[in-house]
Each structure stands twice: as structure tokens, then as C-alpha cells.
Amino acid sequence: MKKTAVIVAGGTGVRMGSELPKQFLLLKNKPLLFYTIDVFLKAYDDLEIILVLPEAYVDMGQEIIDAYFDKDRVRITIGGATRFESVKNGLQQVHEEAIVFVHDAVRCLVSERLIRRCYEQALETGSAIPVIPSSDSVRLITEEGSDALEREKIVLVQTPQVFHSKILVPAFSIEQKGKFTDEASVVEAFGIKVSLVEGEQNNIKITHPIDLVMAEALLPSSAL
Numbered sequence: 001m002k003k004t005a006v007i008v009a010g011g012t013g014v015r016m017g018s019e020l021p022k023q024f025l026l027l028k029n030k031p032l033l034f035y036t037i038d039v040f041l042k043a044y045d046d047l048e049i050i051l052v053l054p055e056a057y058v059d060m061g062q063e064i065i066d067a068y069f070d071k072d073r074v075r076i077t078i079g080g081a082t083r084f085e086s087v088k089n090g091l092q093q094v095h096e097e098a099i100v101f102v103h104d105a106v107r108c109l110v111s112e113r114l115i116r117r118c119y120e121q122a123l124e125t126g127s128a129i130p131v132i133p134s135s136d137s138v139r140l141i142t143e144e145g146s147d148a149l150e151r152e153k154i155v156l157v158q159t160p161q162v163f164h165s166k167i168l169v170p171a172f173s174i175e176q177k178g179k180f181t182d183e184a185s186v187v188e189a190f191g192i193k194v195s196l197v198e199g200e201q202n203n204i205k206i207t208h209p210i211d212l213v214m215a216e217a218l219l220p221s222s223a224l
């Protein structure tokens with residue numbers, strides 16, 4: 001089955017607070033985005049990438065592709081004001097039936113193993129959403145205060161979120177209601193249940209400055 005990864009790098013990184021969007025910050029001398037593209041291209045020789053970038057950073061993204069990758073395997077498209085819109089723009093470039101991976105560019109520690117695990121399950125069930133257990137206790141904030149939740153019933157959701165294109169592409173034609181924070185919630189709002197797979201503790205989302213320190217320490221030597 002054809003494999004397409006929509007890598008969303010269209011954000012500005014408000015929580016990181018850096019002038020340069022975090023996907024371009026250096027990790028061991030290479031832009032964070034390099035590691036994300038690299039691991040997907042290595043996971044499958046026949047995988048193509050649709051890279052979603054902010055309009056003002058298309059040239060910077062193209063320079064990374066020209067310097068490190070086979071440019072025939074990576075296409076660039078422009079992002080939107082929200083992650084939902086960026087994913088939607090990326091999906092407009094999916095023209096053939098495929099297994100589609102949607103991945104946060106800033107989860108640069110994702111492993112080839114997780115990418116393959118998600119692919120195999122999406123091929124079988126139509127979807128694969130990686131999740132990990134919470135190490136912390138969790139509470140629901142209510143009008144009265146807060147309630148303890150059963151931690152065993154909570155999971156933390158990661159990317160890549162992987163779907164058959166026949167599910168994902170029509171799901172993104174629905175109107176954005178409230179805030180969709182990931183693809184699984186869009187597909188569910190469209191009326192289709194999703195399947196979970198085991199995620200990875202190391203697959204962190206670089207969000208705050210401390211995450212960069214952790215990513216530098218966790219970066220496998222095979223990625224360098």
C-alpha cells in the first residue's frame with residue numbers, strides 16, 4: 001500500500017518562546033526537523049512526505065531538504081492558522097489511496113519501530129493512534145474544584161496518527177467544531193472509532209525549552 005506522511009511543521013512555537021520556530025532549532029548541530037524527516041524516510045523506502053510549513057519558512061524548509069534528502073520524496077505545502085488547518089492543507093495533496101501518517105514535526109524522537117507498528121495496525125484496522133500510560137495522577141477540573149480520575153483509564157496521546165486515506169481524507173471535510181487537538185478526535189467526530197497502539201516514552205513533543213534539553217540527551221546515536 002502507498003505510504004504518505006503528512007509532517008506538520010506549520011506552527012510558530014509560542015510556548016517555546018524562541019524567535020525561530022522550534023522545528024528549525026538546532027539539536028546536535030542539525031535542525032530538529034531534519035531528524036523527523038530522516039526517521040520517516042528511513043522507515044520505508046517507498047514512503048513520501050508532504051511537509052507542511054509556515055509560508056514565511058518555506059525557503060528554510062527547502063534548504064533542509066536540498067542539503068540532506070532526496071527532493072523527489074518530499075513535497076512542501078503551506079500551513080494554516082491552526083494545526084487542524086495545517087493537516088487539512090497537507091491532506092489536499094493526498095491524491096491516491098494510501099496509508100497516511102500525520103506526525104508533529106516537533107516529535108523528532110519517534111522511532112522507525114513505532115512508525116512500522118502504526119503502519120501495520122492501520123493496514124489491518126484502518127487506524128493506529130499511539131498512546132502511553134500517565135506516570136502522574138490525573139484530575140478533572142470542575143466548577144466546584146477538581147475530581148480524581150482513575151489513572152488506569154487515562155492514556156496520553158502521541159503521533160504519528162495513522163489512517164487509511166479513505167477514512168482520514170473525508171473526515172477532514174467536516175467543519176472544525178470547538179478545538180480538534182488531533183486527528184483521532186476529527187475521525188471520531190466524523191463517526192468512526194479509532195484503534196490505539198502502544199506509543200513510546202521517548203516520543204516527546206518538543207513544546208517548552210526543557211524539552212530541548214531532554215531531546216538532546218535522548219537522541220539515539222543512529223540518528224546523528
Ligand SMILES: Nc1ccn([C@@H]2O[C@H](COP(=O)(O)OP(=O)(O)OP(=O)(O)O)[C@@H](O)[C@H]2O)c(=O)n1
Pocket residue numbers: 008009010011012013014015016023052079080081082083084086087103104105106107205206207
Ligand atoms: N498552525 C499550526 C500549528 C501547529 N502546527 C504543528 O503541529 C505540531 C504540534 O503543535 P505545537 O507543539 O502546538 O506547535 P506550535 O503551534 O508551534 O506551538 P505553540 O502551541 O506553543 O505555539 C508542530 O509540529 C507544529 O509545527 C502546524 O503545523 N500548524
Ligand SMILES: C[C@](O)(CO)[C@H](O)COP(=O)(O)O
Pocket residue numbers: 083104157158159181182183205
Ligand atoms: C497531536 C498531539 O501531539 C497529540 O498529543 C497534540 O494534541 C498536539 O497538541 P498541540 O497543542 O498542538 O501541541
